Amino acid sequence: MTTAQPVALVTGASSGIGRSAALALVEAGFEVVGTSRNTSKVTPADGVTFLDLDVTSDGSVAAAVGEVIERFGRIDVLVNNAGIGSSGADEENSVTQSQRVFDINVFGVMRMTKAVLPHMRAQAGGRVINISSILGLVPAPYMAAYAASKHAIEGYSESVDHEVREHGVRVLLVEPAGTNTPFEANTVEPDLPLQVYAERRRIADQVAVAVGKDGDDPAVVAKAIVAAATDSRPKLRYTAGSNARRISTARRMIPARAFDQQIRKFNKLAG
Numbered sequence: 628m629t630t631a632q633p634v635a636l637v638t639g640a641s642s643g644i645g646r647s648a649a650l651a652l653v654e655a656g657f658e659v660v661g662t663s664r665n666t667s668k669v670t671p672a673d674g675v676t677f678l679d680l681d682v683t684s685d686g687s688v689a690a691a692v693g694e695v696i697e698r699f700g701r702i703d704v705l706v707n708n709a710g711i712g713s714s715g716a717d718e719e720n721s722v723t724q725s726q727r728v729f730d731i732n733v734f735g736v737m738r739m740t741k742a743v744l745p746h747m748r749a750q751a752g753g754r755v756i757n758i759s760s761i762l763g764l765v766p767a768p769y770m771a772a773y774a775a776s777k778h779a780i781e782g783y784s785e786s787v788d789h790e791v792r793e794h795g796v797r798v799l800l801v802e803p804a805g806t807n808t809p810f811e812a813n814t815v816e817p818d819l820p821l822q823v824y825a826e827r828r829r830i831a832d833q834v835a836v837a838v839g840k841d842g843d844d845p846a847v848v849a850k851a852i853v854a855a856a857t858d859s860r861p862k863l864r865y866t867a868g869s870n871a872r873r874i875s876t877a878r879r880m881i882p883a884r885a886f887d888q889q890i891r892k893f894n895k896l897a898g
Contacts, residue, residue, distance in 0.1 A: 635703065636653045651849035
C-alpha cells in the first residue's frame with residue numbers, strides 16, 4: 628500500500644509531548660504512526676495508528692520501521708521523542724543505570740535514525756526531528772545523566788545533519804524547557820543513594836516537579852515539531868516556548884560566571 632499523504636512516525640506517542648505531536652501532525656495533513664512500548668495500554672487517538680516499539684531493541688526498531696514502509700510506502704518525518712529522565716547526584720547513579728538512560732535517550736535515537744535514513748535517501752527527502760531539551764544546552768545538577776544524554780543528542784543531530792543534507796534529508800532539533808506532562812513518572816531514581824546528598828536531592832526533585840507543573844503545555848512543543856516538519860526552509864534548532872528561548876538566549880549572552888551563579892540560585896544550591 629502507498630499513500631500520497633506525507634507519513635510521520637512518532638516515538639513515545641502514548642502521552643505528553645509525543646501524543647500532542649502526533650495529533651498536531653494529523654491536523655497538519657500527515658498520516659501518523661505513533662509508537663509505545665505497550666500499545667494495549669494506549670488510549671486511541673483519532674488519525675493515529677499505533678505500533679509496539681522498544682527503541683532499545685535493534686529487532687523491534689527494524690520491525691516497526693519495516694511495517695510502516697510496508698503499510699504506507701514511505702516515511703517522510705521521524706520524530707524521536709521517546710525518552711526517560713534521571714534523578715540524584717551522579718555519584719548515586721550506577722554506570723549501569725546511566726547506560727539505561729543513554730540506551731533510550733541517545734542510542735534509541737541513533738537506532739531509529741539509522742533505520743529510516745536509507746529509505747529517506749532513496750526517496751531523496753525526509754526529516755528526522757530529535758526532541759532534545761534546553762538541558763542539552765545548560766547544566767542540570769542532580770540530573771547529570773539526563774543532561775548528558777541531551778547534550779549528546781545536540782552534537783549527534785547537528786553532525787548527522789551535515790552528512791545527509793545533500794541527499795535531501797535534514798536532521799533537526801526541538802528544544803523544550805519545562806513541560807507540563809507526566810514525564811516525572813519516567814524518571815530513573817538513584818540506585819546507590821547516599822545520605823550526604825539526600826537533602827539536596829530532595830530539593831532538586833522539588834524544583835524539577837515545580838518546573839514541570841508551571842511548564843508549557845505540550846501543544847507548545849507540538850507546534851514547534853510541526854514547524855520543523857513543514858517549514859520550507861527548516862532551521863536546525865527550534866526552541867519551543869518562551870522559557871526555552873529565554874534560557875537559550877541567556878546561555879549565549881550572559882558571562883559564564885554570572886550564568887553559573889544563576890544556575891546555582893535556581894537550583895537552590897549552596898555557595
